[in-house]
Amino acid sequence: MMAIFEYAPAPESRDVVDIRPSYGLFVNGEFVDGSGTPFKTVNPATEETLAEVATASSDDVDRAVQAARKAFGVWSALPGAERAKYLFRIARIIQERARELAVLESLDNGKPIRESRDVDVPLVAAHFFYYAGWADKLAYAGFGEPRPLGVAGQVIPWNFPLLMLAWKIAPALACGNTVVLKPAETTPLTALAFADICRQAELPPGVVNIVTGAGETGAAVVGHPDVDKVAFTGSTEVGRIIARAVAGTGKKLTLELGGKAANIVFEDAAVDQAVEGIVNGIFFNQGHVCCAGSRLLVQESVQEEVLESLRRRLSTLRLGDPLDKNTDIGAINSAEQLAKIRSLSDLGESEGAQRWSPACELPDKGFWFPPTVFTGVAQSHSIARQEIFGPVLSVLTFRTPAEAVEKANNTPYGLSAGVWTEKGSRILWMADRLRAGVVWANTFNKFDPASPFGGYKESGYGREGGLHGLEAYLDV
Numbered sequence: 001m002m003a004i005f006e007y008a009p010a011p012e013s014r015d016v017v018d019i020r021p022s023y024g025l026f027v028n029g030e031f032v033d034g035s036g037t038p039f040k041t042v043n044p045a046t047e048e049t050l051a052e053v054a055t056a057s058s059d060d061v062d063r064a065v066q067a068a069r070k071a072f073g074v075w076s077a078l079p080g081a082e083r084a085k086y087l088f089r090i091a092r093i094i095q096e097r098a099r100e101l102a103v104l105e106s107l108d109n110g111k112p113i114r115e116s117r118d119v120d121v122p123l124v125a126a127h128f129f130y131y132a133g134w135a136d137k138l139a140y141a142g143f144g145e146p147r148p149l150g151v152a153g154q155v156i157p158w159n160f161p162l163l164m165l166a167w168k169i170a171p172a173l174a175c176g177n178t179v180v181l182k183p184a185e186t187t188p189l190t191a192l193a194f195a196d197i198c199r200q201a202e203l204p205p206g207v208v209n210i211v212t213g214a215g216e217t218g219a220a221v222v223g224h225p226d227v228d229k230v231a232f233t234g235s236t237e238v239g240r241i242i243a244r245a246v247a248g249t250g251k252k253l254t255l256e257l258g259g260k261a262a263n264i265v266f267e268d269a270a271v272d273q274a275v276e277g278i279v280n281g282i283f284f285n286q287g288h289v290c291c292a293g294s295r296l297l298v299q300e301s302v303q304e305e306v307l308e309s310l311r312r313r314l315s316t317l318r319l320g321d322p323l324d325k326n327t328d329i330g331a332i333n334s335a336e337q338l339a340k341i342r343s344l345s346d347l348g349e350s351e352g353a354q355r356w357s358p359a360c361e362l363p364d365k366g367f368w369f370p371p372t373v374f375t376g377v378a379q380s381h382s383i384a385r386q387e388i389f390g391p392v393l394s395v396l397t398f399r400t401p402a403e404a405v406e407k408a409n410n411t412p413y414g415l416s417a418g419v420w421t422e423k424g425s426r427i428l429w430m431a432d433r434l435r436a437g438v439v440w441a442n443t444f445n446k447f448d449p450a451s452p453f454g455g456y457k458e459s460g461y462g463r464e465g466g467l468h469g470l471e472a473y474l475d476v
Contacts (some may be wrong), residue, residue: 004016009326012099012103014104019050021051022376023103024104025060025211026064026208027169027206027211028071034056034060036054041186043366044186044333044366045323045367046365050108050189053192054120054213054219055212056220057220058216059219060211061217061224065153065224066203066226067206068179068344069150074209075178075204080138080176081135081136083176084135085132086202088128090203091128093201094197096174097197098153100193101121101193102120103116104193110188110366111328112324112327113324114327115284115330121162122162123449126162127170127449128259129449131174131449132170134171139174141470143471146175147475148474149228150227151227151228153224154168154181154182155181155222156188156191157234158186159290161192164233167465171472173208174473175473177228178207178209181211182218183212185213186333186334191212207324223245230246230253230254236257236387236413239460242255245253249464255460256460257415257458257460258413258415259290259291260295260384260413261294261416262296262404262408262411263278263281263444264417264430265297266404268422269302269442270420270422271305271306273442277440277444279317281294282392283314283371284444284445285330285390288389288390289414289445290387291445292389293445295411297394298396299399306356308375314371332390338367340389341388344388344392345372345388347383348374348377348383351378351382354382354392357371357373369390387413407437414437414456415437415459417430417440418438418440418441419431419440437459452464452466452467453465
C-alpha cells in the first residue's frame with residue numbers, strides 16, 4: 001500500500017514585514033493625512049486588523065491631481081533615458097524587497113505565499129524592467145511622434161494588487177505621464193509600500209501619487225477634470241459606470257473587466273498536462289482571476305477520463321494558511337466576495353447542476369471556500385454565464401471543434417481562452433475563431449510583460465502589456 005506523506009507546516013516569517021498601525025495618503029512625495037473617515041484593512045485568513053488606512057476625499061484627490069499636474073512638466077521634459085533610470089531603480093528595489101512585498105501581499109490579500117513569491121512579485125519587477133527599456137525608444141514604437149497624455153488616473157482591483165499597479169504605473173511613467181492611483185479598499189498595503197519604494201528610488205515628488213479609499217475615492221479620480229487618461233481594472237458593472245462618466249470628456253480610457261473563459265480540452269490532449277492547466281486556470285489565486293478558465297469544455301469522448309483525473313488532482317490540493325509555503329488554496333479576499341461565491345454556487349445547485357468538492361477542512365476563522373466542480377451544467381445555467389470570481393469550475397461537453405467554438409463564444413465576455421490538443425493546425429483554427437483577447441495553447445495563465453493583454457465585448461477594451469500597452473499612454 002502506498003504511504004501517504006503529510007506535509008509539515010512551513011510558514012514564511014511575518015517578521016520581514018513592518019506594518020504600521022496607520023497609513024496616510026501619498027501625495028507629492030509625502031505621506032499626508034486624509035480628510036475622509038479612515039478604514040481598516042484585515043487579513044482575510046484570520047480576520048485580524050492589519051492597519052488603519054486614510055480615506056481620500058474629493059479635496060484630497062484634487063490635491064493629488066494638482067501635484068501630478070505640476071510634476072508632469074518636469075517629468076515629461078526629461079529625456080527617455082533619464083526616466084528609464086528611475087524605472088530601472090524601482091525594478092531593482094522591488095527585487096531587493098521581494099520577500100517583504102510577497103509576505104505583505106499574502107497577508108493583505110489572502111493568496112498563498114508561493115504565488116506572491118513566485119508569480120506576482122517577479123512579474124512586478126519584470127514589468128518595470130520591460131518598460132524602462134522602452135522609455136528611450138518610444139520614437140521607434142510605431143506610433144508616430146510620441147507625446148505623453150498628461151495625468152493618468154488609475155483604479156486597480158484587489159486580486160493582484162501589486163501586479164495591477166505595475167501594469168498601470170510602469171508604462172505610464174515610461175511614456176512621460178504622471179499618475180494618481182487608487183488601490184482597492186481591501187488591499188491597499190502593497191500600494192503604500194510601493195509609495196515608499198518611490199521615495200527610496202528618489203522619484204521626483206508628484207510623479208506617483210496614491211490615494212486610498214472606497215468607490216467614492218475612485219469616482220473622484222475618474223471624474224476629475226484635470227485627469228487626461230483613465231485606466232480601470234475591475235468588474236464590468238463598474239466599468240460601465242466609468243465609461244458613461246468619461247464619455248464626451250476627451251479623456252483616453254482603457255477598461256480591463258470581467259471574464260468567463262473557456263478552457264477547451266480535445267480528446268487527443270495529454271490528459272495529465274491538461275488537468276494541471278485546468279487546476280491552474282481556475283484554482284490559482286482562489287479563482288480571483290478575471291481571465292480564469294471558469295468554464296471547462298471537454299470533448300464528450302474523454303469527459304469521464306478527464307473528470308476522474310481532475311478529482312484525483314483536486315484531492316491533493318492543500319487549503320489553509322496563506323503564509324505556509326505548502327498551501328495551494330488560500331483565503332477568499334473578503335466576506336462580501338465569499339457571500340457572492342456561496343450565493344452563485346447555491347444557485348448552480350438549485351438549477352440542477354451536480355456539485356463536488358474534495359474532502360476539505362476549512363479553518364474556523366477567516367473567509368474560506370473549497371475548490372468546487374459543477375458537472376451537468378447547461379449553457380443557460382447562471383454558473384455558466386455569470387462571473388463567480390472564486391474557486392468554482394463549471395464543466396460542459398462538446399463533440400466537434402465547431403460546437404466548442406460556438407459554446408466558448410456564447411458569453412457576453414471575451415477576455416481569454418485555452419485550447420488543449422496535440423494538433424497545431426487545430427490550435428490555430430480555434431484561435432482564429434475564438435472571440436477572446438488571449439488564447440493559450442496547451443497552457444493557461446501564462447503572462448509576460450512583452451505580451452499584450454485585454455478583451456472584447458464586456459471584458460473591456462484597450463491593451464495592457466507589450467508594445468500595445470504603450471499606446472494607451474501616448475497621444476497618437
